[in-house]
Amino acid sequence: MTTQPRxxxxxxxxxxxxxxxxxxxxxxxxxxxxxxVSFVSSPGSGKTTFLEKMxxxxxxxxxxxxxxxxxxxxxxxxxxGRACAQVRQITTGTxxxxxxxxxxxxxxxxxxxxxxxxxxxxxxxxxxxxxxDLGEQVRVVLLSVTEGEDKPLKYPTIFNTxxxxxxxxxxxxxxxxxxxxxxxxxxxSVRPGMRIxxxxxxxxxxxxxxxxxxESLRAG
Amino acid sequence: MTTQPRxxxxxxxxxxxxxxxxxxxxxxxxxxxxxxVSFVSSPGSGKTTFLEKMxxxxxxxxxxxxxxxxxxxxxxxxxxGRACAQVRQITTGTxxxxxxxxxxxxxxxxxxxxxxxxxxxxxxxxxxxxxxDLGEQVRVVLLSVTEGEDKPLKYPTIFNTxxxxxxxxxxxxxxxxxxxxxxxxxxxSVRPGMRIxxxxxxxxxxxxxxxxxxESLRAG
Numbered sequence: 080m081t082t083q084p085r086x087x088x089x090x091x092x093x094x095x096x097x098x099x100x101x102x103x104x105x106x107x108x109x110x111x112x113x114x115x116v117s118f119v120s121s122p123g124s125g126k127t128t129f130l131e132k133m134x135x136x137x138x139x140x141x142x143x144x145x146x147x148x149x150x151x152x153x154x155x156x157x158x159x160g161r162a163c164a165q166v167r168q169i170t171t172g173t174x175x176x177x178x179x180x181x182x183x184x185x186x187x188x189x190x191x192x193x194x195x196x197x198x199x200x201x202x203x204x205x206x207x208x209x210x211x212d213l214g215e216q217v218r219v220v221l222l223s224v225t226e227g228e229d230k231p232l233k234y235p236t237i238f239n240t241x242x243x244x245x246x247x248x249x250x251x252x253x254x255x256x257x258x259x260x261x262x263x264x265x266x267x268s269v270r271p272g273m274r275i276x277x278x279x280x281x282x283x284x285x286x287x288x289x290x291x292x293x294e295s296l297r298a299g
Numbered sequence: 300m301t302t303q304p305r306x307x308x309x310x311x312x313x314x315x316x317x318x319x320x321x322x323x324x325x326x327x328x329x330x331x332x333x334x335x336v337s338f339v340s341s342p343g344s345g346k347t348t349f350l351e352k353m354x355x356x357x358x359x360x361x362x363x364x365x366x367x368x369x370x371x372x373x374x375x376x377x378x379x380g381r382a383c384a385q386v387r388q389i390t391t392g393t394x395x396x397x398x399x400x401x402x403x404x405x406x407x408x409x410x411x412x413x414x415x416x417x418x419x420x421x422x423x424x425x426x427x428x429x430x431x432d433l434g435e436q437v438r439v440v441l442l443s444v445t446e447g448e449d450k451p452l453k454y455p456t457i458f459n460t461x462x463x464x465x466x467x468x469x470x471x472x473x474x475x476x477x478x479x480x481x482x483x484x485x486x487x488s489v490r491p492g493m494r495i496x497x498x499x500x501x502x503x504x505x506x507x508x509x510x511x512x513x514e515s516l517r518a519g
Contacts, residue, residue, distance in 0.1 A: 089309055122341045122425050122454060123446025150426065152452050173456060175395065175426035203453070204426055205342050206370065206395035225445040225471065226343025232372050233423070234342060236393060251445065254474040 100179035104214025111191035120221035122203030125247040134162035141195040176207040205234040224257035231265040250279040320399035324434025331411035340441035342423030345467040354382035361415040396427040425454040444477035451485040469499040
């Protein structure tokens with residue numbers, strides 16, 4: 080197709096601009112002393128429920144804010160707002176991912192130095208967010224037990240660009256006949272040595288461990 | 300951002316080229332007398348399992364082939380191949396959707412007039428595939444009970460471009476505390492009048508009805 084080289088060229092330029100802006104964001108976060116953790120997964124893997132519970136768990140000891148990305152609706156901001164964090168929704172329209180520019184715009188009037196943590200919930204998508212650095216310190220990819228153990232093999236890039244994998248909805252593992260060892264094998268075959276944590280936001284399984292790990296990010 | 304207008308321009312041109320090619324495909328399918336149904340959903344909504352069972356169910360009475368899209372792996376083609384259909388995997392690399400050109404290339408040496416049905420399984424993604432017409436006669440969007448009832452509100456475009464919604468994994472509805480009426484309400488509020496069918500590929504619930512509906516597409 081004759082347009083292909085031009086598209087690649089434009090896409091490369093946009094990604095470069097994103098990387099430059101993400102580096103600026105990362106430096107701004109560092110200077111403000113805020114630890115920024117982003118969360119990415121398929122639609123419906125439980126990002127918002129996990130964050131609701133985690134905000135409630137850590138909110139008493141830390142000053143936490145959240146940015147949440149979605150194509151449409153402000154439902155997630157409303158849900159996280161109930162957990163008492165400072166929350167802003169980024170509504171992307173038809174854009175399938177957050178980028179550094181959207182994050183910078185959403186944070187423009189925030190006083191980052193008053194925060195300990197900023198959580199960024201990306202649009203539900205296992206493909207496109209992998210290309211966009213948001214300036215985060217740590218990227219967490221969520222995989223729910225109902226999605227199938229092979230998803231890391233099918234969406235390797237997102238697992239490769241993430242630092243930690245959270246296996247979510249462990250309460251449904253038996254009903255979904257989830258094979259934890261097969262899932263761990265899939266994750267580790269695309270990202271050897273990746274840290275894998277298992278949680279159920281519903282029953283609380285693993286939430287203390289994940290909370291402790293998040294707190295350690297700031298200490299470290 | 301200075302690149303924005305140029306990106307939009309290039310994207311619009313690519314979409315236009317896709318639409319032209321999709322129209323040619325649609326005409327080719329019509330002339331060959333093959334009914335083409337595409338399936339799109341989040342990763343892990345159960346597209347492949349549904350298709351495995353549906354191919355087994357309809358395969359004795361109809362000549363069926365399938366194209367399956369994934370970023371990486373040929374797992375799905377291997378799974379569907381066991382159900383005795385002619386199958387080809389389209390491996391997209393980092394591309395987040397199928398387009399008409401990929402479909403045309405994959406079908407190049409196929410004798411479509413020897414087929415009754417062609418099923419196309421898109422890449423698991425609720426955002427990007429919505430922009431790409433594949434020349435299909437009917438587009439089916441799948442929503443599994445574990446993803447949450449609000450997903451149609453959050454990903455309205457994909458539901459708007461689909462003709463029928465399949466609610467999958469109904470066997471997990473109770474464990475996931477799925478609210479069927481809320482999900483139906485979400486779907487119908489973004490696409491009034493949309494046909495909604497409920498299935499479990501695991502227990503067989505609803506599969507005969509969906510199979511009958513697919514067969515009726517060819518009769519009609």
